[in-house]
Amino acid sequence: MTLLGVGLPLLVGLVHVALVWPRYHVGSFDDDSSYILTAKALLSGQGLTGQLASGEHIVSLYAPGFGALIAPIVWLWPHGFVALRLFSTACFAAVFPLTWIWLAKHGVTTKVRVATLVVLALGPPFATYASMVMAEASFLVVLLLLLLAVDSWATVDRLVSWQTFAVTVLASSLIWIKEAGLGIVIGLILWTALRPARRRLAKASTLAVGVAATLAPVLAARLVLGKPLAGTLYTMQLSVYYQGGLFHRLLHVAPHSVWHLLSTAIPATLVPYLAPLPLHGHWVDLWKIVSWQVTIFVVVGAVSWFRRFYDAALVMAVVYLGESALWPFVNERRAILVLPLLVAWYVLGAAIAWRVLRRAVSRFGPLALGAARGSVTVAVAGLVVVPLVAQAPRDYLFGWNVSSSHFAGSRYVALLSDLGTPSDVVETDYKSSTALFTGHRTQWTAFTVAHNLCYLPAVLSALSEDHASYMLNGDFNKPGFLDSGCMSTLAAAGDWAVPMLHSLRDNATVYELVGPYSANSELTDVLGGNSVGPVFAPVGLSSTSQSWYFGGVAPVSQVSVGEAWNPVGSTSSVELQLETPGGVWVTVDSAGGSVGGGHAAAPWLLKSFSKPIDATAVRVVVGADGGSLASGTAGADAVNVAVIGPVAATS
Secondary structure, rough: HHHHHHHHHHHHHHHHHHHHHHHHOOOOHHHHHHHHHHHHHOOOOOOOOOOOOOOOOOOOOOOOOOHHHHHHHHHOOOOOOHHHEEEEHHHHHHHHHHHHHHEEEHHOHHHHHHHHHHHOOOOOOOOHHOOOOOOOOHHHHEEEEEEHHHHHHHOOOOOOOOHOOOOOOOOHEEEOOOHHHHHHHHHHHHHHHOOOOOHHHHHHHHHHHHHHHHHHHHHHHHHOOOOOOOOOHHHHHHHHOOOOHHHHHHHHHHHHHHHHHHHHHHHHHHHOOOOOOOOOOOOHHHHHHHHHHHHHHHHHHHHHHHHHHHHOOOOOOHHHHHHHOOOOOOOOOHHHHHHHHHHHHHHHHHHHHHHHHHHHHOOOOOOHHHHHHHHHHHHHHHHHHHHHOOOOOOOOOOOOOOOOOOOOHHHHHHHHHOOOOOEEEEEEOOEEEEEEHHHHHOOHHHHHHHHHHHOHHHHHHHHHHHHHEEEEOOOOOOOEEEOOOOOOHHHOOOEEEEEEEOHHHHEEEEEEOOOOOHHHHHHHHOOOOOOOHHHHEEOOOOOOEEEEEEEEEEEEEEEEEEEEEEOOOOOOEEEEEEEEEOOOEEEEEEEEEEEOOOOOOOOOOOEEEEEEEEEEEEEEEEEEHHHOOOOOOOOOEEEEEEEEEEEOOOO
16 A cells, blocks of 8 residues: 555656646756756865856855755766756655655554645646756755654654764755755754753754754855855845844734735645636636635644644744745745645645544434535545646746746857857846856846846946946746846947847847946947948849948947848848948858748857957848849848947047
């Protein structure tokens, strides 16, 4: 029964992961790229104070535990991400037998254990993280091992024992993998200190000292680097989040966060009611009401669990969830770190409710009991199994049939990789992913400023502070939502950001930054100011062109076009040309077909000159097969034509 009880839900879970797998692409979370960059830095021999390719230090953002955990995989398979994703899937699979063993040691019935694993297998957030290069699945493995070790440790009075060592190492590992695990460890220390047992204070103190000692290297490294002890990302979030102070947060914000946790985050983690379920009209209200059954059963099951076992699990979970309520963004990512506990208590609470109902109905005879059993079966199918099965192919972060952003193989990544040198800074809201895929250093000060206040002088000052040479903006967090509409608006209205390429993939735009507020202070946008165009004109019998005139002679150090094609037929060629002061058009780059995405002959055309050359105009000449442009009535389409040159000599 054990093999069957674990094996079938696990198989269902793995099928679920396989359905979600195509929806996620590495880099879409930015944290995933940060973990990979950390692993690469550790493999290169850097210590805790070493620097990532993004410009961050290894210990700046997070504790480097997960990066160290995946480092051997990165070493074995340095050029791909499938093995890293499979590692998360393997951790996902390990959660099933570990949950079964933990519940069995507490005498939980086989039916409840099987039902718990089924809900685990069908939950959209867990399956999503099982396909990602993220720490959540491995964190849950360590959490379950810790719970098993704590059960054994609780029966030992000695301060020095293998159980003490195991609990200390596993508790520390939680925080090394995800610093949010601190709440779970604090809960364990509190439970150890307050439970009615001999030497409880000594054991709690031993655990606290042991965990602190293992975290000391991270804290020391941050002190040496002058970084906040909580990490730069968490400190940045909290500095905005706690502007009213801790007391204000506890009094005015925490109650709302607790309500959101109970009413939204926990139900959305266990049994969400989202697409493809009907979400129009009063369906939304119905699902919101129905979702409360999740939290109610979790609370009932948790109370029953604590009354029966009085073990550490409930205290660890409550303290952790309390910590989450004090933190920004109370969502599924917070609740998932205690997912096996929540699911077990959910199923246990539902089982308790069924037993109460059965006792009440049994007094009315077997027919009434049969009707109740049938009604409950229908309710479980309609409110749990069917909604979860229907959502199986959905990445919980996105809508139905929606996939994440996709850095790998994109034109915007390829262009940035070709531009400049790795030391040139790219300004972006996706700092780690941009660094991982382009090889450039990255900064996000301007994006952070723009998120808080869309004010051009402040944004330009931030760009100057970051010494940025390029900028990348797109729908990287969610499709249809630009990471910074402010930065896009300011760039379109100014002369400091030259659009080099716009990609339909992820609605991404690559800019080269020029002028006094960028690292390219000596460069300017030649097509700004007095330039005239585009001017459409036929070229020969089967080609047409778009031309831009500079309004005089200007030195050019770089010229490019992001897309060019024949709008009325097939494209035979594209030529990027500059006009010399003598009136001669010179081709500087070309392609044997259209330029752009998809099946184009070239992703872009780009020519850089070691020494600027003088020119008076730029044009894009598009050739057509079969003479479809011979009449000259249709103009060639060219997008993101950019000409950059030195400031001082521009006339």
